[in-house]
Amino acid sequence: MKFSDFGFKKFINDGLEQKGFDKPTTIQAEVIPYFKKHQNVVAKAHTGTGKTYAFLLPILNNLNYSNHDDVQALIIAPTRELAKQIYSETQYFKQFNPDLTIGLYIGGEDTEKQKQGLENKQPMIAIGTPQKVKELYDENLLRVTTASWVVVDEFDMIFDLGFFDDLDYLMARIRKDSVKSLFSATMNPQLIPFVKKYINNPVFIDQVENNTEKENIKNIMIDAKNRDDKLVLQTLVKQINPYIAIVFVNNKDEVSEVVNWLREVGIQNIGEMHGDLQPRTRASMLKKIKNNEFKYIVATDIAARGIDIEGVSHVISIDLPKDLSYYIHRAGRTGRGKLTGESYVIFNAKNQEKIQFLKQKGINFEMMRLIDGKIVPEKTKVAKKKKPGQISAEEQLVLSKYKDNKGKNVKPGYKKKRKYEMEKIKKQKRRQHIKENIEKIKKNKYRKRAQEVFGKDIED
Template sequence: MLFSSFGFKKYINDTLFDIGFETPTSIQNKVIPLIKKHKNVIGLAHTGTGKTHSFLLPILNNLDLNVSFEKRHVQAIIIAPTRELAKQIFDNIKPFQKQESKITCGLFIGGEDINKNISNLRKTQPMIVVGTPTRIKELYEQNELRITTASYVVVDECDMIFDLGFIEDVDFMISRVNQNVVISLFSATIDENLRPFIKKYLKNSIFIDDSESIPSTKNVEHILIDTKNKEIELVLSNLVKSINPYMCLIFVNSKDNISSIVKILRKNNVGHVGELHGNLQPRTRMATLKKVKNNDFKYVVATDVAARGVDIEGVSHVISINLPSDSNYYIHRSGRTGRSNLKGKSYVLFNIKNQQRIEELKNKGIEFSIQKLVEGELIDIKQREQKKKKNNLNLDTESKIVISKYKNTKVKPGYKKKRKDELEKIKQKRKREHIKESIAKIKKEKYKRRRSELFGD
């Protein structure tokens, strides 16, 4: 199926052609026809599956573009949990505005000058409102942004909105919109605490579960690095020495871990290192994200909250410093790489305590290879074991008995050295025997030649 099959207006098809969109993703195939027909939708989908355009395209298609400048009103509200994600959605609308100049869109996020927002709103109300919950609510309460006329409301990354404590602001805004509004809610997971909100506003909704569609998994190699008793600094240092990324995102579970990871990277002279986390000032975060998108950093250390939902091009490697408590967050992380038919690698520094989470991810269809730090190098454990087995096949019976002795009995400290010494003795013994056999063979050949010369036989 192609995008042209949805029956979009000409300017949408022209824009899709310009930006190189031909074939819709799984979530787009399921959601676009529903929103286009004014149906309420609850969509479960991971980052990187194309859900932004699954709601943008039908809304853009259904906009009333024939209203006069004086009568322009808010027709759609798109609510995002973070400034970065709101800005990204806003930027995704811009190509369509180039093809259709009548479309107006306003971005309303924290950290921006609210007086500038008010000044623009007093000139005209935008057809599409994109923003964060607190700023949209603030402008509505000041009677500057008139959201009550909206025909569509989209709540993107709803689970994250709940985690950040914005669900009450969203509840407040939706309760002010007309009763016939079409509501779309997108989330990676549906938390039990979200159900009252869903029951209140999305009674007649169609549930689309596309969470099994893991983004870019066929292009991503998932690698577990066994840390065991080794320091994170040692493992990470050796890892960054062994890769040469175009861009590498390093995820931590807490913003408190950011500084220590940045310190390790700088000690290894990897160049400029970027940071994305909640402690950054709004302007600094936006400036950092701009640099990230301009590929000014080779390594970026981030928290899940700061980087969630933000589309960053050119990520060749992802490193997770330990696994997140929610396995879905790992899918978000690894989904940052392997996009646009490019290959990517996702490394996880893990230990035995993470085994249950690893099993959860395996059940979701993710296949891991395991690597281990050996003498400063990362070695694929399977290859290493195969090499050992191959070498063991060539061992003599006496050597195999020695290996078996130390393998199957309770050993004392220093057993490795004892085993090595015993094997070395056997090796030297075999070497002497080989030399003796060679000498005997040479003498035999000489005897045969001499006999042939004397007796002609």
Template structure:
């Protein structure tokens, strides 16, 4: 299977090959034929699935070089993601008479506007607020747009850009083809999409976690900063992203790593535009080995070579952010590890991940070693410690059905319930030990295989 199956223009096939893009990913295989056929699409796809090229390739293939007007608009939530898309696009139009523009905040709006005076780009890539401002200056003509892409739509929704999106869409004629890409589609977002999209095909690409180990470390109320230092002493990453929930902690964690003589970058929304751009450039040049960041800063950015991801806490509001974090590693043909520090207050979140079939591995730090922990899966699965399972409920119902209440029946009920609970715990421990032994055996075989190479 190759990109040639889509009957693309020869120059586009040649440029794809120059970029070493030979075999399409699953999302590209499903989307490109529909996009070439002008289908409206809602795509729910995990990070790292190749979605950017899935919409760029059809746009470029359909671009009419004889029409010097805007034919496609691509809207992204952050400057970095817009710039990244622009760079991908620029690489695919080498030696072609196709004009593109990247219009984002943090840059001189007058210079951006002046560049549009005599040359309307055929493809516009930008952030919603900057696109709206330049349109209001009468410097950007988007009424001729034939294809509209809304990338990371859920993130645009969360960041409050929907008014700007409403404005921009209202300026584009109704016959435009719309493609939206989102990691999650919440009910509010689905309602918003219905306003603008008809005859729509929805495609969902499942999360693929088999290339990522999900290692959850029980903090046991210990200082997570000390535990982080111990964890970092265990491996030498190619590139490690460390996520924190509180932006104010980014500098604190950064100072700790700097004292450990680590090459550290700090990445968050408060950085000035120029500093953020320079930081991203240095990260991609591998000037840093560790990047401490917030969810918004790293969302949707394709950073190659991430071997490890560490979350000092689980995301607080939306568990889908965990997949955004973990998805920074294990991309393409590579594998990766996602470490998470958790405690008993995270049982509800762990339960959600288990229901999503995430293969969680439980560990704890003991005597300066990372050791496997036998976790009470009953609590995680059921959610409440006192919620009866089927066997317990059977005992309770049996006593309730007995009309003849005898002295001491409550003691007998409690004894029978305790016996059932004890047997349940024994079975879970037995199953956990079996699973641990299997995991260790696989690890030993893998190690022997690597040593035999």
């Protein structure tokens, strides 16, 4: 199937052609036909699968471009970064159709400018976060009740971040006959009542349950043998040569710690993404990240959902997230589109149960381990160099004593007995070695004294 098969308007096809997009992704191929038929959709799909175009293209195709007075489509996203990203993708098509009008409504922006714009004109497509959209609606500035299309992206994340009440408030005021759709990577049972309340007879699409692992992402588990995370990370970054690598931690306090670890191995210019960044700093950081100014980015899970960073070749999880569904989102930052990527997890005793859970969900990990300052595949064996004559005749005798002529161990309890006799021989060797060293020291002292007295060396 090709995009041209959907019968989109010319300006949409022109935009897709300029981007070099010919064939839809799996989620796009499944969702777009239902949208075109004005059917409600509830879709589960991994991040990085092309969900944005799955809902955006049919909305662009169905807008009334002669109506400049009403909001025709409302798209709600949980974070300002994701909202900006959707806005950017929508804005791209404006060059192919100047009649298209779009509004972005998020926190941390010039609120007065947003308000003045709404007093003059309503956008055809309004994109924003739940809190800001609700605020502007309450002030009778953004009239979302006229929307014929309503999309909630990363629906489960809106619930996780505590914006559920704001969303519920808005959805209660939307036209009942509007086409409503939810896109999510997970569907918590607590969210089902909301779906039933606002989405009438939806088509359910699930591309998560039976497709846990993306083929172009290699999941790698590093068996740290309970070594320090810092040592494992520093060894790994010395070994890989990423285009862009995201290092995930579980809370914002760990970000600066990991940044310092990276600086110790000579990486100085490092991006940071976490919830404590001020709006301006956050926007500036995201701009630098998208401009590929950082090779390494240390982030909390705020960067695991919705933020599309092009060229991420490696993802490293210092520890696994409490909500294990977020591991899928973390890994989904790499291997996007037709690119391949690697997602590393540091494996130790504290996350053993989590790893087992992910394996049960269908994620296949390639096992690696840290040996002699390198991270190597699990099957790699370290060759032990044996010095000539390392095993004495006595030790050879002990070994052969507990073997039959075919080389098989036959005597009961042979391991303990053999170990005992070998240790006994080793102790005797150590004693003999110490005795010889003492004798040598005594002789050296005697020679030195003789030279001082007689002026020459003497025989033993």
